[in-house]
Amino acid sequence: MLNIYNSLTNRKEVFIPIEPHKIRMYVCGMTVYDYCHLGHARVMVVFDMVYRYLQAAGYQVTYVRNITDIDDKIIKRANENGEPFQALTSRFIDAMHEDERALKILPPTHEPRATQSIAGMIQIIETLIEKGFAYVGRNQDVYYDVSQFEGYGKLSGRKLEDLRAGERIAIDEVKDDPLDFVLWKAAKAGEPAWDSPWGNGRPGWHIECSAMSMELLGHHFDIHGGGHDLQFPHHENEIAQSEACHGHTYVNVWMHNGFIRINDEKMSKSLNNFFTIRDVLQSYKAEEIRYFMLNSHYRSPLNYSNESLDNARAALTRLYTALRDLPVGTVLARSDYEQRFRAAMDDDFNTSEAISVLFELAREINRVRQEDLSQAANLGATLKYLAGILGLLDEEAEAWLRGGSQTTGLSDATIDNLIRQRLEARTNKNWAESDRIRDELKAQGVILEDKAGHTTWRRA
């Protein structure tokens, strides 16, 4: 039985889909004006893991992850670059897809863009105005009237008076209440704009997700996810808009992933302490990034450091080493390993515990491979199968181990050649020469392992 922690109720709940065997899930994606950083990578990886596991658990999942391709930052950046905003966004959408492919992120079922749902947004705003939840402000922007929505604050656990008492609420003459948020922004000269009943303008940030999710998933769906920082105000506002518009529950389960940190501080654009995915891919394999993220629970903060990535590399090396040289096997049906793996995943996606099962499989493979190779192969198939649910261990073991972090100066052919020379020395019991060659390779980041009849190698 699957349990998911629901940010709306602050506790784990038994998950019951609205329609049996089907799940409709929406995740807030990127605003595309720059390269994705590790924080974005975490959202991608976490919800990719969720998507994969829900499917492995037998659900038919419709997964929507949007792209925000119009907003103030995009306009600003496009102006700085002196290019149309569409040129900017399409470039970074391509870059994002490249990063996702590297990280083995499965494409969502739908990937809608804000600019393609303007009509839907206008429709919602019109309904909100009709129902008295929205008004045109003194600057021609359209605002949501927070005081009209009874449940405002239920997701983030805030009360309106607490919010008003907040230190950072600025007085704003154009709104009735400083907490009211913008649904539609009137365009200034030269800004991208769409025609609307309130004049030329563009959507506010929150409305796009209400419109896109509604178009693709209906007015009521199962899971809505995103980074923890979106809980307030973004998701709170989404609930306010959608539920005021349709008059019933918008989403059953809200999921929020924790942040990536640098030196115990949130990684973010505003703090300028971020690493882009492509930065990190210079020194580490994508799978190492993925493992690093999955090794801790999705709601925990995750401190980024080279040590953590090195750790991930060592862990993956151990798993791939167990898989190396195994014949093809059959996945063990209903094994104790699989049951414990699923039990861990059913407990709010406890990937850390699920991964520990992978290591137990690896140990068992190593234990039995001498006496019972076919059993080892079956265990190996089981290991690959379970790891696959997390999007791990998808590579061929030998290739992964030889791949290393980055290509060393030595070519595979050179390495093989040196190994041949060393083999000759060993046949003649010329240990000094044999060790010299091994040290030489080690200095180049190549580690040798002498087996019964042959020598294998891997890059450190």
Place this chain on the structure above:
RNA sequence: GGCUGGGUGGCAGAGUGGUCAUGCAGCGGAUUGCAAAUCCGUCUACGCCGGUUCGAUUCCGACCCUAGCCUCCA
């Protein structure tokens, strides 16, 4: 100030009212020409102070420290 979280062994990171997380590192052994890899064994824990309990790292309360949100942010 309001609201959420978190403090676990050398490091990373799960979890539990009374037997093991797991990975890396350390130590001892097996194996090896020596290594590497692997296997077996093994050591360093649960912020602080009280309470509940036969027993608490795990439940309750206070305290200290720390992160996040309250402004764009994954």
